[in-house]
Amino acid sequence: MNKALQLFFILFFISLLTHAQETGTLRGFVTDSLTSEALVYANAYIKELNKGANTDARGYFLIPSIPANKTFQLIVSYVGYKSKTILIRVSKEKVVQYNISLQSEGIQLNTITQIGERYKEKNETNISVQRITAREIELMPKGVETDVFRSIKYLAGVQSTGDVSAKYYVRGGASNQNLVLIDGVTIYNPFHALGLFSVVDPDMINNIEFFKGGFSAEYGGRLSSVMSIITKDGNKNRLSGKATASFLTGKILLEGPIPNGSFILTSRKSYSSEVIKKFLNEQTIPIDFYDFSFKANYSDNDFLQGAKFSINGFFSGDNIKHADPRIEDYKWNNNVFGFKWFQVGDSPLFYELGLSASRFNGEVDPKISNSRKTQNSVEDLGIQMNFTYMFDNKDEIGVGFHIKQIKTNLFIENDRSIPTDLGSSGANISLYLKYRLMQFDFIGLDLGTRINLASLSKNENRTILEPRASLTLRILSTIAIKGAVGIYQQELTTISDENEVINIFEPWIISPDYLKPAVSKHFILGLETNFFETFNFNVEGYYKKVDNLPLINDKKILPEENDFIAGKGESYGLEIFTRINPDPINFTASYTNAFAYKEIDGKLYYPRYDIRHSLNLGLEIDFGKGWTTSLAWIYNSGLPFTQIIGYYDKYYFDNFFAPWFQFDPRRPFTIIGTQNLGRLPDYHRLDFSLSKKINFDWFNMKLDFSIINVYNRKNIFYFKRETGERVNMLPFLPTATVRIEL
């Protein structure tokens, strides 16, 4: 082992020396020629050197160690775009920038230009990462309308407790263990309408990076997953707009150039809650919601060479108002604001400064009752700075710090009318360091740690170091073994009860001082194969253990009792994913075999989202001439549920003052068995979607027709214990949207 290590370090230093001096560096941005929108994960490939890079989430790429003063052909390619070949030349020890714009060939998959030579990062450390572009989201089957959170449920390892809620559970983790970032800013309750839809309008998205686990050191604060949503910059070339109408919402998008930059505005508003009845067992809910986002960016080399500034905002709100004063009113909203300064310099160093503010407010107004309003607020102010330096040998070093000042307030009464009044604030100061070893084609290593210098939690037993590692070992040109390990800490939690399959919103709080912050450990091992250009086959196994998991104390009866008790969580599973995509077909299949457990007070049980077997099949076909179709079939083995042992007539204090003989104050109450020991019947559903794009002289129109649950499978959602009524999930539901693009 020691010899192997010595050899490794000798090779490492030799490679550092040999790459020095006689070379230069190429960098650039790849964008859409029509809109100037960044093209993420595009290929930049130098033919003569057989080397290249993929663009990142900003459309940025960097290729070091290019022999100086020689001319090479750079081929830039991206799915759905015409490849472009340009001649490049770099100077010794200089960084030369080429910005390349590619011309779209439309969404038609069968018209894609063969992109020829493609550069593939053979040693990329990307286990458990799903990169989804706006185009891929569009092609997925829609429900009522395209929804990012619903779309990711087609991925292996992502589970849900049914098709009613947009909430998702990743690899046995609870829904509050998922971090959702919009342009780097945390959004706390990213749901509209009781969690039925996400607040993120898909039209504003450029791309999504979704980490199912094993995420690297620059991400922190959650135990299970990270969804990083990068929004569009807006069209830099011309003013354009879109208007879309579905059964649920109407929305508009406006984008265009500004001096040295661009802007984009999106706005969505619900106008009918009729379709929501299908999600809520035909219950009418007078809900009204909206979301609005904007982004503007500015880049002027005369002002500051190599700098790009952007500001973005996101606002969403939901209201449920009842005329009847006996029924509560509800409202909740998110306000998110961010500023970014991305800077590239004369060396292969780039850095990004981010300022952010995120605020969530939720309120339940009891109106006539003498109860206080239920209120929850989260104020999150953040500053972060990330530096990345790429060596000539392609190794990278990343350093950054994140400062978050978070204040949470909560007043709530549980379902036994017991009040909880919690308020807390604190600062989390984290530093991260990471080193990416990328110089050898057969191995990639991402080694780093997060160092918590100050924590939100006042509990002294918090975790200071969160070390993480991700490894890719390419044993054959077509086969790679990948793995990741890491420690993750979460200091915020929600007052949420997994037995509540529908709730208004989940209030966030800083973990109470009497609990240690929750910590999870991830162990992931996978195999990636690429035998053919159009065939991928990946297998991943994972094991996740969570300690100090804050779980609702459902035995709390008296106000002085704690709201949470510490539990444990454990999950493991195997995920198999395959993609076959010869043009114009894209077929995906994923299978997950998963196990999840929670332990509270020494009692072990399956959480509500523990699905033993999941199979997702997806087929997308592009018929050309603007016609596309998709089919998705989902199969899940039964969800856990708690069996009914029987009933008894329970004594209720309807009226303390009534004479004892006047009435029998007893009503049936369910005696339940061991928690979640039973299983509901299996779930399966087929969804269908058909789209047609029609181009007119001065506008384009897109028509989408979708059917959820084509064969009207009666998947059970839950069983009303009080009445014996079986409540099913979504029935056969045809929906349509129309979009006009100017």
Added chain:
Amino acid sequence: MKKFLTLFIIFIALISCEENFNPYGELKDRYILNCIIRGDTTFQTVTLTRDYQVENFDPYSNTEDVNVKNALIRIWNGNDKVSLFRDTTIERQVGDKYKTPYTVFKTNDLMPTPNSKVEIEAILPNGKKLTSVANVPDVINITDSLSDKIIPPTDNKKYIKVSWFTNERNPVLIVRLAIYYFKHENGLKTRNLMTVPLNYIQYGNEWIPNYPKPVTDQAYSVDMNTINKAMELISKDDPNKSRYEILSCILEVLSLDTELRKYYFATARSRDIYSIKLDETDYSNINGGYGVFGVYMRTYWVLRFTHQYINSFGYTPGLSDVK
């Protein structure tokens, strides 16, 4: 192609069906004992029932009587005084899902002593034993000097207030303010009461009462506007006001013992109308079964109306005038 289509249709028809689903686990015999000891009477009752299942999963459809008879029930009160309960049956009200009379065990010689311990033991005909213990709470003492006695208050206040003290730690008190009156109709005099809420909210033409939740404070006050509205509503839509003979207003305060308090909170659910929770948690202090054994103490305070106030509504005073 035809074959394939037929197979496909059969397959779809099969998988689209609603799968049978049985939510039941194995039923085990469980027994439920309910006994709420009242602090203002020697008459106490106990009920004993058993659990059940129903075929259609709707528990309200059960009509088979679940009462348990012939049990031996004893309560030890303080200094080893034992009260024995005898069973009797009571006719049910019209419309009750159970058609047979229900069984109640009763005694007429049990008066709990404040700050003492009471223990219950029920031995069922099959030999199964249910037991529980409760601690009798302290009494509530109304503070005469800090409490109003007359409505309307003599010092032109816009509210009435009654104060008390207790040695109970974290007391949970149930209060009720009610106006007692007679209604004369067809030569008959019937005794009625109108509960005075905390306030009223107007919704269209309707006045919706908002009743108080359990209080932990050492005083209770109600706005005079609310009392006025309650007085008005006594004779709502009845032009013949004089046939209402107003007696007095009584504030009752019940002090719950710890076990009753826990059980009460466990049953008084207040979830919003949209949230759906699958598994309700239960609370019981009965060893070997379900139900509740607890004690509450009752205190009351009389507030007298002035004749002038009663007359202002057109009603008839039923008691002598107060100044």
